[in-house]
Amino acid sequence: MKIREGGAADVPAILAMLDSAVEWLNARGITDQWGTEPWSSRPATVRKVGEIVASGTPWIAEIDGEPAGTVTLTPHPTSYVAPVDEPEVYVHLLVTDARFHGRGVGAALLAHAVDETRRQGVSLLRVDCFAGSEGRLVAFYESQGFTRTNPFTVGDWPGQVLEQRV
Numbered sequence: 001m002k003i004r005e006g007g008a009a010d011v012p013a014i015l016a017m018l019d020s021a022v023e024w025l026n027a028r029g030i031t032d033q034w035g036t037e038p039w040s041s042r043p044a045t046v047r048k049v050g051e052i053v054a055s056g057t058p059w060i061a062e063i064d065g066e067p068a069g070t071v072t073l074t075p076h077p078t079s080y081v082a083p084v085d086e087p088e089v090y091v092h093l094l095v096t097d098a099r100f101h102g103r104g105v106g107a108a109l110l111a112h113a114v115d116e117t118r119r120q121g122v123s124l125l126r127v128d129c130f131a132g133s134e135g136r137l138v139a140f141y142e143s144q145g146f147t148r149t150n151p152f153t154v155g156d157w158p159g160q161v162l163e164q165r166v
Contacts, residue, residue, distance in 0.1 A: 001061055001062065001063050001068065001103075001104075001105065001108055002061070002062045002063075003059055003060070003061050003062075003108065003109065003112050004059070004060055004062065005057060005058070005059060005060075006053070006057075006058035006059060006060040006070065006072075007053075007058065008050070008053060008054065010053070010058055010060055010067075010070070011046075011049060011050055011053055012040075013060065013067045013070075014049060014053065014058065014060075014067075014070050014072075014093060014095075015039050015040040015046060015049060016040070016067070016097070017067060017069065017070055017095050017096070017097040018034070018038075018039040018040075018049070018093070018095050019038040019039055019040050020097045020098040020099065021034065021095045021096070021097070021098060022034050022035065022036070022037070022038055022039065023038075023098060024098035024101065030133050032130070032132050032133070032157070033130040033132065033133065033137075034130075049093065052072050052074070052092045052093055053072055053093075055074050055076075056072045056073050056074030056075070056090075056092065057072065057073050057074075057116075058070060058071070058072040058093075059071050059072070059073070059109060059112055059113075059116075061105050061108055061109055061112075063100055063103065063105075066097075066099075066100075067097060068096065068097050068099070068100035068103070068105045069094075069095060069096040069097060069100065069105035069106060069108075069109055070093060070094070070095055070109070071091055071092070071093060071094045071095075071109040071110070071112070071113060072091075072092045072093045073089050073090065073091060073092070073113055073116055073117075074089070074090050074092060075087065075088065075089065075090070076088075076090055077090045077126060077128070077161075078090070078092065078128060080128075080152065080154050080159075081126075081128050081150075081152065081161055082150075084124065084126070086123075086124060087122045087123075087124070088122060088124040088125070088126055089113065089116065089117040089120060089122050089124070089125050089126075090125075090126050090127065091110070091113055091125065091126070091127035094106060094109060094110070094127070106140070106144075107144060110141075110144045111144075113125060114145075114164065114166050117166045118166050122166075123165055123166055124163060124164075124165060124166075125146075125163065125164045125165075125166055126149075126161060126162065126163045126164075127141060127146065127161070127162050127163075128152070128159050128160065128161045128162070129141060129159065129160055129162070130157070130158070130159060130160075131151060131158040131159050131160040132157075132158050135160075138160045138162070141162045142162070144164075145164050146162035146163060146164045147162060147163060147164070148160055148161075148162055149161045149162060149163050
């Protein structure tokens, strides 16, 4: 696996990975996390992905030259999460293409996020995630060294903010 810095030209590949994740989740009966429609078919979501990528640094994990996963790191949280009173790196759009599930892509991207946070001289790495589906995603982040901080809801979508000191 190779992790490379991405850019605006990678937005179509990022959307394709998000679409594959929606399909994978839906096939397992999980529709509350990211809905049932592909991200690429929703203009507001396409615009939001472009804004997130433009406001931070996207990273693309590749396996055999194919985009296998992505994460975008920014110096600020998403709009529905309160900022903190210190510098931070925030994880956005962490996703593994469904073709590469079970190959450690998400864990590798989070390890890269930890390294990037240290490289920037920042000691706080945060992320928010879907807290439904019996907390499986929250448990994944905890297995990667994050601890829970603030639960939240956006409409009927339950979320959890987690952090890691690096």
